Amino acid sequence: MMDQAYDNFKKIFVSESPIAISEDKLQLLYAFMNEMKATNAHVNLTRIVDDRDFIEKHLLDAITCPLKEDADAILDVGSGGGIPGVPLAICHPEKHFTLLDSTGKKMKAVEQIVNAIGLKNVSFLVGRAEDYGKDPKYREQFDAVCARAVAAFNILDELCAPFLKVGGTFYAWKGQQAEAEIAEAGQGPSLLGLGSIRTTQNLILKNTTFHVIIQCDKIGSTPKKYPRNYGRIVKKPLT
Numbered sequence: 020m021m022d023q024a025y026d027n028f029k030k031i032f033v034s035e036s037p038i039a040i041s042e043d044k045l046q047l048l049y050a051f052m053n054e055m056k057a058t059n060a061h062v063n064l065t066r067i068v069d070d071r072d073f074i075e076k077h078l079l080d081a082i083t084c085p086l087k088e089d090a091d092a093i094l095d096v097g098s099g100g101g102i103p104g105v106p107l108a109i110c111h112p113e114k115h116f117t118l119l120d121s122t123g124k125k126m127k128a129v130e131q132i133v134n135a136i137g138l139k140n141v142s143f144l145v146g147r148a149e150d151y152g153k154d155p156k157y158r159e160q161f162d163a164v165c166a167r168a169v170a171a172f173n174i175l176d177e178l179c180a181p182f183l184k185v186g187g188t189f190y191a192w193k194g195q196q197a198e199a200e201i202a203e204a205g206q207g208p209s210l211l212g213l214g215s216i217r218t219t220q221n222l223i224l225k226n227t228t229f230h231v232i233i234q235c236d237k238i239g240s241t242p243k244k245y246p247r248n249y250g251r252i253v254k255k256p257l258t
């Protein structure tokens with residue numbers, strides 16, 4: 020049963036959203052927000068708790084990602100409190116989302132949230148991206164890989180590229196520093212099999228000026244030597 024608080028949520032969401040969302044999905048996004056806020060009292064999942072901020076900086080920031088229609092298996096690397104993975108899973112029930120984070124406590128909390136709101140298209144992995152990326156069970160198995168607020172692009176490319184199938188797409192959420200980070204990554208993406216680097220800037224939200232998603236496609240297999248161990252990736256990012 021939805022209430023006055025839901026009506027307020029809906030009003031803000033509809034006035035801010037550049038895309039139309041059905042009522043059932045909107046109710047799930049609302050339930051996710053409330054569960055996350057409640058969980059936040061004992062597990063630190065987000066600093067954003069005001070409804071308008073949550074809608075703009077978490078929900079809309081996540082769901083405006085231009086995921087390809089034919090992407091079925093999607094990995095969210097460094098998912099933390101479940102963003103962008105959970106809002107995207109709500110909006111794309113036909114796709115499967117795997118959330119990966121090295122912090123088990125966060126993944127456990129998000130799993131409980133996902134169960135509480137009844138989402139069936141999400142699964143969880145606890146551990147380091149650079150370890151899972153070497154595991155044949157996960158390497159080159161995903162049609163899309165997403166990552167928000169995890170690392171600079173010249174580190175993220177090595178963490179994420181190994182998971183992508185050739186033909187898949189990598190989405191890295193960035194702000195106004197996107198172009199500078201692409202430049203800093205130099206030849207790194209192409210060494211990893213990534214190409215066609217571009218940015219999506221046309222989904223700028225009313226109060227979030229710098230909503231930029233770097234996208235690139237996997238155009239060739241990632242050489243076996245990548246990903247290196249994390250210390251090496253950070254100390255000497257590919258250029």
Ligand SMILES: C[S@@+](CC[C@H](N)C(=O)[O-])C[C@H]1O[C@@H](n2cnc3c(N)ncnc32)[C@H](O)[C@@H]1O
Binds near residue numbers: 096103146178
């Ligand atoms: C700042 S949080 C961002 C969480 C979420 N993506 C968001 O935008 O709200 C970064 C998360 O990435 C995870 N992380 C960082 N490096 C990682 C790695 N190499 N493998 C797996 N998780 C990692 C951290 O545990 C943390 O939960």
